[in-house]
Amino acid sequence: MNTIAENHPFTINEQGHLDIGGADTVYLAKKYGTPLYVYDVSILRDNCRAFVQTFKELGASAQVAYASKAFSSTAMLQVVRQEGLSLDVVSQGELYTALQAEFPAEKIHMHGNNKSREELEMAIDHNVGCIVVDNFHEIELISSLLEKQNKEINVLMRVTPGIESKTHQYIMTGNEDSKFGFNLQNGQADRAFLELTKHEKIHFKGLHSHIGSQIFETDGFTLAADLLFKKLAEWNTDYGYIPEVLNLGGGFGIRYTKDDQPLAYAAYVKEMVSVVREQANHHNMPVPEIWIEPGRAIAGNAGITLYTVGSKKEIPGVRNYISVDGGMTDNLRPALYSARYEGVLANKASQPVKDKVSVAGKCCESGDMLIWDLPVPEVASEDILAVFSTGAYGYSMASHYNRLPNAGVVFVENGIDKLVVRRESFEDVVRNDLSYE
Ligand SMILES: Cc1ncc(COP(=O)(O)O)c(C=O)c1O
Numbered sequence: 001m002n003t004i005a006e007n008h009p010f011t012i013n014e015q016g017h018l019d020i021g022g023a024d025t026v027y028l029a030k031k032y033g034t035p036l037y038v039y040d041v042s043i044l045r046d047n048c049r050a051f052v053q054t055f056k057e058l059g060a061s062a063q064v065a066y067a068s069k070a071f072s073s074t075a076m077l078q079v080v081r082q083e084g085l086s087l088d089v090v091s092q093g094e095l096y097t098a099l100q101a102e103f104p105a106e107k108i109h110m111h112g113n114n115k116s117r118e119e120l121e122m123a124i125d126h127n128v129g130c131i132v133v134d135n136f137h138e139i140e141l142i143s144s145l146l147e148k149q150n151k152e153i154n155v156l157m158r159v160t161p162g163i164e165s166k167t168h169q170y171i172m173t174g175n176e177d178s179k180f181g182f183n184l185q186n187g188q189a190d191r192a193f194l195e196l197t198k199h200e201k202i203h204f205k206g207l208h209s210h211i212g213s214q215i216f217e218t219d220g221f222t223l224a225a226d227l228l229f230k231k232l233a234e235w236n237t238d239y240g241y242i243p244e245v246l247n248l249g250g251g252f253g254i255r256y257t258k259d260d261q262p263l264a265y266a267a268y269v270k271e272m273v274s275v276v277r278e279q280a281n282h283h284n285m286p287v288p289e290i291w292i293e294p295g296r297a298i299a300g301n302a303g304i305t306l307y308t309v310g311s312k313k314e315i316p317g318v319r320n321y322i323s324v325d326g327g328m329t330d331n332l333r334p335a336l337y338s339a340r341y342e343g344v345l346a347n348k349a350s351q352p353v354k355d356k357v358s359v360a361g362k363c364c365e366s367g368d369m370l371i372w373d374l375p376v377p378e379v380a381s382e383d384i385l386a387v388f389s390t391g392a393y394g395y396s397m398a399s400h401y402n403r404l405p406n407a408g409v410v411f412v413e414n415g416i417d418k419l420v421v422r423r424e425s426f427e428d429v430v431r432n433d434l435s436y437e
């Protein structure tokens, strides 16, 4: 038995192949080709339910908005809609995809640190549930659009509470020196508060903070809630302001390798509900609705990527490399954040480990490495490699580097597989090219 597979929510079938959602991954690789993203839809649903149910059990008013930047496609947003979640979008493209999936506009929250006039116009036109304002320029834009369109809109204010979360520097967002949001301490948030509350067409519902991503502790969220409430209490005393919503963002950590020890999603929810109730009580204010925005926690562990092994390079006494038919084009995270992953040979999933290989992508780039020193059985060309926990920020950060077509996406549920994003063709790759002759 391969112990790596045991760390991930998948099984090994009678043929000794890795199984996902009741489908044989080797069969899927043959049927659809590789590289291929495959999702177990029942895990997606379980992840959605873990958040929603816990709020329900605690009797807390809440909205769980899936952060669609983690993985957005029509089918994915249909599943999220079926599970009753709200949706966080950060661009016109993500909003457009949401509308394609018939996501109810009133459950869509529009984010972004540089929303364009067109993006805001589209959000207001479609009556999205809320715009999370990020800066003064945006307040001006929203204001002029509301006048022009004679519309009203709900707004949250994104603030940086000044918290350094324990995560990679590039995915840390709640610290003071951040491109996102209004500074809570230096008077910016107070100035924005006055601008938002005086505006007749803006309904200022409350504060938003997102402290970072891939976080394994609850204390950052507790601290953020404390700091946000301090500010809200000031506004309550000075202006009689009563917030309806407190959005504590996303960032709940998942398991990529055995070194990651994620908390149950319910643990974050329980802590948030408890601290928000405590703080509201302490400041003598009504308990606001709690909104959260998990992305990775919904999509991450539900997805794997299948590759076909090609060439091998042995450097005696140094390292053995194997190369696969994808790489940084379908999973940028190792190259961008030195992110670590685990994988198995899907066609040899029950065979004993014999070797250690480093898995290289096919791009013309030394940094295009997917996994260093992966324990594997004897590996041969044409083996199928499955990399775990690639469901978030894999497809969504894919590129066409070296003119590689983007991989397709397959959903599996109850043993039934369905193609939900077509693999790109070479025609797709040159689709927007225009001739210069
Ligand atoms: C504002 C905001 N909300 C939610 C998320 C989702 O984060 P995660 O996928 O880590 O849950 C992000 C990304 O970090 C974000 O910037």
Ligand SMILES: N[C@@H](CCCC[NH3+])C(=O)O
Binding pocket: 069, 171, 213, 214, 333, 392, 393
């Ligand atoms: N894309 C990042 C996280 C950033 C999320 C958006 N704020 C990742 O893959 O981990």
